[in-house]
Amino acid sequence: MDVGRKVYRAGLLEPLLVLAFLFQAVSGLYLAWRWSHARQDAFRTFQIASGVFLSVFILGHMNSVFVYARTYLGIPTDWRLRRAHRQASYTTHGISPLVPHYALGVFFVLGHLFAGLRGVLNAHGYRPKAARRVMQGGLMLSAAVAAAIIAAMCGARI
Known part of the structure; x- marks a missing residue:
């Protein structure tokens, strides 16, 4: 993480990453608005809803990192931020x-990527049933990965 932080916090790269995240959030909301008018199945609805969630999540996460952690708490945005959440008065156990x-x-994040993969598979002539199963x-893999990460965040050893 220390090596990665040196790369993504480099003088020129960090502002470009912030701009890329902002572009992703805004363009995602635009695409969700356009697609929400069209007729769709449950999978497309999931893709739109997950994209809207991710746009809000990205903006909220950037606010937490840049304003709350770096400016207000004055701490690096690594596991110390997690400890700060644990020590705050609003935690439970x-x-x-x-x-x-x-x-x-x-x-x-993972489910949205798989929804996009489904769209790519459909566009390239794969059978709809095969794309749906992918x-x-x-989505099952996404749930398992999310559960494992959250378990680790809560102190479980995996």
Whole structure:
């Protein structure tokens, strides 16, 4: 994480990453608005809803990192931020109320990617049933990964 932080916090790269995240959030909301008018199945509805969630999640996460952690708390945005949440007065039994927030974040990031993969498979002539099964398996994998990460955040050893 220390090596990665040196790369993504480099003088020129960090502002570009912030702009990329802002572009992703705004363009995602625009695409959700356009697609929401069209007729769709449950999988497309999931893709739109997960994209809207991720747009809000990205903006909220950036606010937490840049304003709350770096400016207000003056701490690096690593596991010390998690400890700060645990020590804050709004935790229950040492577990942050942000656990559902991050569980959904992980699940929807991965699930949104699998929804996009389903669209790509459909566009390239794969059988709809096969594309649907790829997405269903991807959603199950997404839930498992989210559960494992949240369990680790809560102190479980996996």
